[in-house]
Amino acid sequence: MRTIVIASAALLLTARAAFAAGTPVVPAFVEETKDSGIGSVYTGEWQYMVGGGAAAFDCNGDGFGDVLIAGGGMPATFYVNKSVKGGQLKFAKQQSGLEFDAMTGAYPLDIDGDGIMDVVVLRVGENIVMRGKGDCRFTRANEAWGFAGGDGWSTAYAATWEQGNQWPTIAIGNYIDRTQELEPWGSCTPNVMQRPRPGGRGFAAPIELKPSHCPLSMLFTDWNNSGTPDLRMANDREYYEGGQEQLWQMRPGQPPRLYTKADGWAYLRIWGMGIAGYDLDGDGFQEYAITSMADNKLQTLKEPPQDGSPPRPTYKDVAWPKGVTAHRPFTGGDLKPSTAWHTDFQDVNNDGLADLFIAKGNVSEMPDFAMKDPNNLLVQGKDGKFIEMADKAGVASTGTSRGAALADFNLDGLIDMLVVNRNAPAQIWRNVTQGAGNWIEVKLREPGGNVNAIGAMVEVKTELGRQTREVVSGGGHVSGQSGWVHFGIGGARTAQVRVRWPGGDWSKPYAVNANQFAIFDRTAETATAWQPPR
């Protein structure tokens, strides 16, 4: 054991009592949009029917997640987090240099590894990488870093550090050719990937990832525990011809290669719109939630190997038996099929079981789909099945939702929720769940370019069992976050935390006491306790 972080005995006892019952604690949220200072609207015409993302990240070093919200046809808005620990959610609008128009979404990524967060801005038009200057100020870096902004309709992003590189590889997903008024269908424009410039900082020339099938989400993820993430894409069947869902094999120095039927990749054609991964069954392989319309998928390996051999990328859909099809509104009078966008696994009641959030909203006055389409908060029970609790939790908004960020905005150990709506103000809720379990939140640091250890696996063991979460940059729906990685640990008083650092093996376990923030440095022998400054 390397470090013991001190915990509060009173909180531990409360949580242990609450989790004796064995039924999921109903999460509770209070909407604080009106007084939060958040007032951003994602709006615009046809080319903003998709998109509507948010990025949550700490850009001033206070540990609180600041927020950038895309505005579509209007300028994006940046908000600095003024909340205090456990208090109401408070944000202040602040000029940051990120206030671009035509923004569909954004992802935080410390591209140059200087410890100051940068931002990748996705737009209808030129994409822009913005270098963080500190204190939440940003400056354009396309030219300095060789980033090819293009002139597409960008709707997906993912980043990874390939083995041995000090600079990230960034993939950008592009939607249809927006100039094609008469024949937009089948006009998916090329997705692109930029690897590091050989031997140096900055990006090499982009390569096209063809065939391109109009992704609305992409994610570098180590689906097979090989230590090398591959690139998963959720593609919108509305626009591709001859397309399907895709998984690109990534090998250092090699061109990306599509997994094929011969590899075991199963043919799936859906309105792919969002991706989130989490190892729900503890078998060491992640499950993937893929959002769509009228149906959502929860994919698990069809034949997970039992003998340590590498798996084949053949997935089966377990959304129905797990209770996460979320195919139509679960409340209200509108029973038409749903339209699902951002999705994320987070443990909102700290019971040690990841829950699933899905943002819902009609594309644009499509009368065959629900217009009043409540967002889902599917809370996982001990049997591995999910129970809809968005209404009970107070987050069943029927706004036309798109992107979202589920993060602990007031650093009280409970996951809060920011949701971006189309043609209506974004909404933010504070998690005030009574009887929630204990928690830990961790940050990773490592030397070199990948300072936030994108691609690491964090394993948390408690008396409840094992949880594993991959540190990623991508996925969801044009929304990304960087910062504290949150785990609920139920009534446990302590957790054993291991990290599989990018390109490395599993670390020895660190002991972290409940209800603490801890920073793990790859080069350090100990984890460092951290406390919110206010």
Add this chain to the structure above:
Amino acid sequence: MMMTRRSALKGVAAAALSGLTGGPARAGDAAAGGGILRQWYKVVLMLVRHTATYSPPVASRAFAYLGVAAYQAVASGSTSLVPLAGQLNGLKALPPRDPLKRYSDAVIAHCVMASAVKTFFGNTGPTGQRVMAAAEKKLKGDALKGLPDDVIGASLAYGETLKAAIVDWSKDDGGAVIENMGFPMEYPVSKEPGRWNPTSPIRMQQFPLLPTWGLNRTFAMPSGTSCGLPPPPAYSEDPNSAFMRQAREVHEVTAHLTPEQIAIARFWSDDPMLSFTPPGHWIAIAHDLLADKNAGLDETAEVMMRLGVAMADGFIGCWNAKFRYDYVRPVTVIRKLIDAKWEPLLITPPFPEYPSGHSTESGAAAAVLTSIYGDNFAFTDSTHARDGLGERTFESFNAAAGEAGISRLYGGIHFRPAIEQGLAQGRCIAQFAIGLRTRRPA
């Protein structure tokens, strides 16, 4: 699509219509109108693919009404074409043109299509709406070019009047309102062996698609029962029974599919929302055929009308039989009785098995096209070229229909009797569309 014409056009007179009542106002009106009408069909095919309610039966209905609308746009001012009022069920006399005004058939055809497409696809998504607006703008410009204002005004007004009458006629046929993408909210799924059971993990597909479609008002045939079918093999677990023989055939064939058979299955898969659907596939074949021969407006309209009517009636008849027999799908039988891990090549459609819908449609479509262009009309079908499925060449429409039928066995979604009886049912149903009187005696 490359088209080789091997037989003379039957039943369609050489394009000779003036296009204008009271005197021609533009040379080549009929030729221009044919091109404009075909461009509208290209738009419609895209909208069928990209509008969520457009399952194959719903698509066939739209093709029928649009075909009738286009045909009437021409017939209303023609001395050689016979109006369809009184020949199609529920279609009363349509509004006449004003004999004192001058018209352009091409403008009327454009207008009636533009307006009707907006009605039948009013529920499409934002991109479809944008496409419809762009198409109307472009094609209207093409249609109006060089015409005097009085012709334009009269033709656009008549097109709207005609469209309104067609839409009024469509409202009470039983297929006008599609909810929940065609899946009922409740349905008594039978527990009897041999009956249809859900085959999909998708929640809304636990009940079958459009269970009352077979009761819809038909177009040219008297009713959905007009071309009834013998019952399929009775359920039996006896290895020597006809029921088990047909199941074993699907299992064995799909276990040894050749690359050619896989290509055939995929080529005719025609999945909703990923293709033009089965009736759309045949509309695409006809479209390319007509474009290849630069057919005029009257020929284009008549072919599309007959094809649309036959395929819409085809689905009504097919669905009538499907829900009469409520027959089990191969995947259910084979997994239960032969091979628990069996996977069909194609996704099993969420409704009863017998007869095969694509077979009925293809039988009907091939019969109509054969009646017009003959039985030895070789053609190359490139409907799915943009989807990477290549082209396929056929010696005749019937050969294509036969391949479409057997593709369902290769795909593992139908037994052979459903294919054979489906093709026969389609041919039977098509006779009503073929029998429509469209040409006045010379």
